Amino acid sequence: VQLQASGGGLVQAGGSLRLSCAASGLSFRSYVMGWFRQAPGKGREFVAAISRGGGSTVYADSVKGRFVITRNNAENTVSLQMHGLEPEDTAVFYCAASWSARSLLLEENLINYWGPGTQVTVSS
Numbered sequence: 001v002q003l004q005a006s007g008g009g010l011v012q013a014g015g016s017l018r019l020s021c022a023a024s025g026l027s028f029r030s031y032v033m034g035w036f037r038q039a040p041g042k043g044r045e046f047v048a049a050i051s052r053g054g055g056s057t058v059y060a061d062s063v064k065g066r067f068v069i070t071r072n073n074a075e076n077t078v079s080l081q082m083h084g085l086e087p088e089d090t091a092v093f094y095c096a097a098s099w100s101a102r103s104l105l106l107e108e109n110l111i112n113y114w115g116p117g118t119q120v121t122v123s124s
Contacts, residue, residue: 001025001113005095008118011085015122019080021095021115029053031112032101033071033078037091037120044094048080049104058104063089085122092117 007019019035034049048059048069057069066084071077078095095115098106 001097003095003097003113003115005093005115005118008093008120010121010123013086013122013124015085016081016083017085017120018082019093019095019118019120021078023076023078023095023097023113026097026113028076029073031097031099032104032106033069034096034098034104034106034111035069035078035080036094036096036106036108037089038094038117039088039091042091044108046106047093049101049106050078051104056104082120085120087122087124089120090122092119 002024005021035047036044038044050057050069050071054071068081070079094117096111097113098110099112101110
């Protein structure tokens with residue numbers, strides 16, 4: 001199984017970035033997909049998740065209204081569109097897949113597969 005994330009980079013405050021994660025080697029539509037992030041000196045935190053069919057989404061309060069998670073089950077991809085980026089959003093972002101999750105408020109112990117992470121840096 002591979003989760004390959006792309007789209008990170010350096011952006012000015014107020015800017016936008018789109019992260020994408022391509023999955024292979026798993027039955028993609030059987031997994032709840034999500035994004036987590038880890039800021040320098042902090043623990044990893046939940047950002048957003050999307051249901052298996054794509055009809056439901058959940059966001060952390062800190063990104064609600066600014067980030068949008070989507071998935072394409074035909075292409076085995078999940079994306080995170082980020083608008084209004086703030087320096088506090090600077091982190092390594094991780095794509096995650098959970099087979100057993102019953103809630104979209106993903107917990108790390110329910111993640112079956114992690115992507116390698118992609119750096120997002122927001123300058124002030």
